[in-house]
Amino acid sequence: MEIPYTISTRPDTGLWNAKIGIWLFLASEVMLFGGLFSAYVFLRLDAQPGEWPHGLLNVPVGTMNTAILILSSVTVVLAWAALKMRRYRAYWWYMLATILCGIIFLFVKLYYEWPQKFEHYGIFIKPAALEKYEQYLGNSRRTEKGMEPRIEISGHLHNPEALKDANIKEYEVGLDPVYVDPNNPANDRPHFLYVPPTDHVATIEKEDVARVDSFGPWHSAYFASYFTITGLHGAHVLGGVLVFIYMWLPVSKKVYQRNPEHLANRVEVSGLFWHFVDLVWIFVFPLFYLL
Amino acid sequence: MNNPPDIAQDPAEHEEYAHGVHQHVSRYLIVGAILLFFTLLTVALSYVDFGGFFSWLFHVHISPKTGGKLNIAVALLVAAFKVSLVGLIFMHLAAEKRLIYRVLIFTGFFVLGLFWLTYLAWYDPIHL
Numbered sequence: 198m199e200i201p202y203t204i205s206t207r208p209d210t211g212l213w214n215a216k217i218g219i220w221l222f223l224a225s226e227v228m229l230f231g232g233l234f235s236a237y238v239f240l241r242l243d244a245q246p247g248e249w250p251h252g253l254l255n256v257p258v259g260t261m262n263t264a265i266l267i268l269s270s271v272t273v274v275l276a277w278a279a280l281k282m283r284r285y286r287a288y289w290w291y292m293l294a295t296i297l298c299g300i301i302f303l304f305v306k307l308y309y310e311w312p313q314k315f316e317h318y319g320i321f322i323k324p325a326a327l328e329k330y331e332q333y334l335g336n337s338r339r340t341e342k343g344m345e346p347r348i349e350i351s352g353h354l355h356n357p358e359a360l361k362d363a364n365i366k367e368y369e370v371g372l373d374p375v376y377v378d379p380n381n382p383a384n385d386r387p388h389f390l391y392v393p394p395t396d397h398v399a400t401i402e403k404e405d406v407a408r409v410d411s412f413g414p415w416h417s418a419y420f421a422s423y424f425t426i427t428g429l430h431g432a433h434v435l436g437g438v439l440v441f442i443y444m445w446l447p448v449s450k451k452v453y454q455r456n457p458e459h460l461a462n463r464v465e466v467s468g469l470f471w472h473f474v475d476l477v478w479i480f481v482f483p484l485f486y487l488l
Numbered sequence: 489m490n491n492p493p494d495i496a497q498d499p500a501e502h503e504e505y506a507h508g509v510h511q512h513v514s515r516y517l518i519v520g521a522i523l524l525f526f527t528l529l530t531v532a533l534s535y536v537d538f539g540g541f542f543s544w545l546f547h548v549h550i551s552p553k554t555g556g557k558l559n560i561a562v563a564l565l566v567a568a569f570k571v572s573l574v575g576l577i578f579m580h581l582a583a584e585k586r587l588i589y590r591v592l593i594f595t596g597f598f599v600l601g602l603f604w605l606t607y608l609a610w611y612d613p614i615h616l
Contacts, residue, residue, distance in 0.1 A: 211585045220588050224595040231599040235606040242610050256531060263527050271520035274578050275513060282509050343551045386535065472578045479570045482527075483563040487534035488556075 204458050219466040223473050230477050233426050237484065240418040247348040250319075250419050251488075252387020253412060258310060259486040262302050263478060269298030270475045273441075273468045280461040285453060288464075292445040295471070299438035306431055314412035314420070317394075319351040320368055326405035333372065333399055335379025344385065350376050350401060351412075353394040360409060368401045368409065370394075423485050430481060433474045440467045519577045523570055530566045538562060 202213045210217070241249055276291035322330055327348065331337065334347040353371035354360075371394040375384040410416040414424040443449065444464060453460040539555015542548070550558075576582040581592075 210587045212587060217587065217591075220591050224591055227595050227599050228602065231602050235603050238603075239606045239610060243613075260527060260531050264524055267520060267523045267527065270523075270574065270578055271516055274516050278509050278513050278516070343553065345553075386537075389531075389535065469579055472574050475578075476571050476574050479567050479574070480564075483530050483534065483567055487531065488560050488563055 204456060204462060213462060215462060215466045219469050223469065226473060230426075230429075233422070233429070234480065234484075237422045237426065240422060244418060246345040248417065250349075250417060253351075253419075254423075254486045255310060255313075255391045256387070256389050256486055257391070258305060259482055262305055263482045265298050265302050265305075266475045266478050269295045269302075270472055272298065273464070273471050277461060277464045277468050280453070280457060280464055283457055285450070285457075289445065292441060292464075296438055296441045296445060299434050299441065303431060303434055303438070306427065311424075316353075317351065317412045318354040318370070318409060319349045319412065319416055320370060320401055320409050321349050321407040322401075323405055323407045324348075329405060330399075330401070333376040333379060338380050347379070350399065352376065352399075354409075355398060359403070366403055368403065368406065370399050370401060372397045372399050426481060427485070430474065430477055433470075433477070437467065437471050437474055440470075515577065519573055523573060526566055526570050530563055533562055533566065534559060 200214070201207075203215070204213060206213050272291045272294040276288050276295060279285075279287035279291055322334075327334060327336060327346070330350065333350050336346045339346055350370060350372065352373045355369040355371055356365065359365040359368050373394050374388075374392045376399070377395050377397045378384060412420055414421045444460070444467065449460055449463075452463070536559070537555060538558035539550040539552060542555075542558065543550040581588075
């Protein structure tokens with residue numbers, strides 16, 4: 198028996214099966230990401246002064262990835278329109294472009310953005326010792342201006358062996374630019390371009406340190422939510438890419454030859470999923486990269 | 489702003505239909521360009537000190553913290569605009585069947601309920 202309404206629409210709802218299916222699925226996805234964004238808002242509102250980092254992500258790279266996702270949203274909808282116009286060749290190229298966009302997005306995330314974080318260290322100073330490192334933190338000026346204090350000194354850890362060796366009494370950090378010139382108003386807001394740690398090395402005594410962590414999920418509530426949400430989002434991108442690859446391979450051409458509308462419908466529902474993934478990123482980008 | 493209808497079998501009608509889809513294609517391209525532009529705008533606006541701007545405009549004192557909140561509000565407004573473009577045009581929600589809207593109304597209800605729970609927890613926290 199053939200399953201009804203895979204291609205033609207049901208007379209009472211005006212919809213075919215997969216269309217209902219994908220929207221119910223997207224409804225559950227809204228709840229999933231809604232819960233995580235809700236957690237993000239909660240953690241951020243509850244963060245103590247200075248505990249919610251700003252400007253630690255690479256804005257130009259994030260902007261580029263946003264543009265790539267938007268571009269792929271356009272190409273997938275064009276792929277669908279090409280099928281509707283019965284232009285398989287054009288469909289094939291648009292689909293290839295979509296797949297490539299998804300792969301570039303994932304590549305940038307996994308091989309460029311994430312690994313850098315695990316090599317970058319933040320050293321949290323004990324409240325009693327903050328005064329001692331005032332030359333790096335510039336907190337008296339910040340308090341005067343009504344800004345949140347800095348409680349962390351970050352940069353490249355020159356002696357990572359100090360993390361494990363109790364005999365080493367201090368950390369040597371190649372400072373991030375903001376700690377070299379903490380009272381410069383230009384450093385009050387994050388820079389647009391990523392500036393790597395400087396050659397200026399600061400020595401921080403271990404007894405003044407509350408904790409040391411790389412910029413992984415363990416660093417702060419900020420990075421925990423960053424890795425959770427972008428990780429889950431990345432998994433969605435990967436899932437979308439796999440589905441698109443299947444629809445791009447010759448196996449799907451057979452579906453097209455049997456009934457072009459069937460493939461068009463499949464592309465439409467997977468496209469709806471893809472647009473949703475784009476939609477999530479439209480919120481992720483400003484919340485984590487810019488604010 | 490309807491979806492392109494199913495393709496006509498009659499070759500004469502097909503010409504007309506293909507023209508209709510072609511118009512949709514240009515709409516998708518325009519929306520894509522708008523989305524890219526607004527992405528750049530979001531980035532640019534995040535470097536604008538809205539607190540400073542409004543305190544200059546209205547001669548009132550706005551703390552850096554409140555200024556930061558203004559920046560968040562602006563960024564979320566731009567994001568909401570972009571998301572509605574994606575939803576309405578790319579996901580065809582501008583003209584969809586009634587059942588889909590019903591599903592989405594329930595989704596909206598429950599997701600707002602979820603955010604409301606967060607608000608309650610923030611408004612009346614548990615102190616251990």
